[in-house]
Ligand SMILES: Nc1nc2c(c(=O)[nH]1)N[C@H]1C(S)=C(S)[C@@H](COP(=O)(O)O)O[C@H]1N2
């Protein structure tokens with residue numbers, strides 16, 4: 001016999017397995033898109049093994065799309081997750097807590113799933129506003145917990161497969177017997193959740209999806225705001241980079257035939273114009289017109305092999321984003337530039353004056369600003 005200690009009995013249709021399944025139908029895909037695009041982002045930001053030299057530099061908008069989807073699906077998951085938790089929370093008070101070893105394990109997996117599924121969108125959302133109210137570093141923990149959630153979710157789907165199956169189709173037997181009023185209740189809940197998902201998406205997705213940029217209300221970055229109509233993640237002052245004097249600047253290219261160039265020598269080399277986005281891992285992205293020297297041209301002159309990888313080093317002295325590496329496909333892509341100009345003007349100091357890297361299909365954090373030297377790797 002069940003012994004109910006504290007909570008009242010929840011009997012409504014909104015707390016039943018069918019409602020939980022209906023919401024899960026949307027929550028599952030949102031989490032799946034978020035997980036897969038998160039893995040893509042991880043590989044592109046920290047390539048090891050074959051990706052270190054095998055990542056494609058096309059399509060140019062690849063990372064913009066996957067990271068935009070990552071942040072949008074994560075944000076959309078928040079109202080879905082709240083609705084799902086609200087639907088199932090009476091079960092958290094089930095008593096006796098473990099009925100058997102199997103039941104205890106099932107509840108443990110649900111506890112892990114809930115904890116991880118709440119942690120991921122919350123930590124991700126706080127990261128987009130660059131607020132880190134925790135003692136650990138965001139990326140490795142967000143990444144590790146994603147695997148935990150994925151594992152717990154697969155287990156959960158397996159355990160619940162019979163119930164999900166029974167409630168999946170609209171025509172499953174339970175519904176036909178329901179009074180019309182109950183059906184309408186569930187429909188209003190689902191409609192409200194759908195409206196909430198639509199609202200948070202429309203008011204944030206413009207940070208990466210430019211046609212909706214005027215609807216941005218809650219996204220931390222307005223894609224239009226910033227010097228030269230491009231947002232800035234870390235300003236020159238925040239990076240501790242002072243004004244770099246034109247006459248003192250040298251670009252060093254370290255390869256089989258190393259050399260240095262002054263700023264005027266760089267400006268005298270063949271200049272190319274490309275249109276490429278900055279796609280920040282934090283979810284905003286913006287396309288811009290860049291003018292500068294092809295990295296491939298600089299490398300040929302240094303005697304580098306076309307399969308070489310290249311390390312790009314900033315004049316910034318401290319900070320995690322002062323160094324990045326280009327795989328060979330990016331290094332030899334004709335769109336990959338050491339950019340000197342942005343949207344028709346000399347780079348603003350906050351955009352990396354006097355020279356910054358811009359390459360297609362690449363996370364924003366790897367588009368190194370204030371470039372001081374290029375190092376050909378064997
Ligand atoms: N040297 C250096 N380059 C850097 C960064 C940095 O902190 N230091 N931030 C990166 C990040 S996170 C992004 S999103 C882009 C943003 O470029 P923008 O400020 O020109 O828009 O620059 C990247 N390049």
Ligand SMILES: [Mo]
Nearest residue numbers: 280281364365
């Ligand atoms: Mo970024």
